[in-house]
Amino acid sequence: MTEPRIAPTADVDPSAKIGEDSAVWHLAQVREGAVLGEGCILGRGSYVGPGVRIGDRVKLQNYALVYEPAVLEDGVFIGPAAVLTNDVYPRSTDVDGALKRDGDWTAAGVVVREGASVGARAVVVAGRTIGRHALVAAGAVVTRDVPDFALVAGVPARRMGWVGRAGVPLEQVSPGRWRCPAKGELYTEDDGVLSGPYTASDGQAGQSPTDKDTTP
């Protein structure tokens, strides 16, 4: 394990915690009280809002913006210029023209579950949850919660398929059964919910998941 590497031009608040083996690149900003796990990479110009919680091995690509009070679980990928927003009905001022300040509005954070990815320049509307290992396509606008393993695209984002843990679109092998072409892992679909993965040696898919639910 090594101390985090923080570029001289990065702006990391003294109260923020950066885990071992993490790297914070030039012009990135990490605000007060944010917590970053181990082995993370914050790309150039990325932003982490006050109190945001980020797990281990998370990547924020260049200019990704993560507004508080977002939560990013282990292994999450946020693509370049993606934005995780926190206010559904934003206003700078109240009706009297006075500037709104913290406490004058309620922030709703985005939650990105373990292993999920958000593509380049995608926007996630405040308060939405991206499920485990889901993949949000480049340029999508996520307005509804995204199920585990869902591949969503478009404006507003709609499900266009399933992806496995490897991030590759799954292939349907029979009704309700899906297979990852990269890893051979098997998944079952029931009523719009994908479960798994199961290895071929598990026999009947649905009995022995190899991927544990890490929802806190």
Ligand SMILES: CC(C)(COP(=O)(O)OP(=O)(O)OC[C@H]1O[C@@H](n2cnc3c(N)ncnc32)[C@H](O)[C@@H]1OP(=O)(O)O)[C@@H](O)C(=O)NCCC(=O)NCCS
């Ligand atoms: C969504 C994605 C995974 C689909 O990849 P794919 O499985 O190879 O799909 P294809 O390119 O064959 O496209 C399939 C269909 O989806 C459409 N599509 C692909 N990407 C799309 C996107 N980002 N938004 C909307 N539609 C998209 C294609 O136009 C095509 O539509 P058609 O069948 O009507 O022609 C991929 O395009 C993508 O956006 N990946 C994220 C890239 C990214 O942001 N990386 C960040 C690191 S730089």
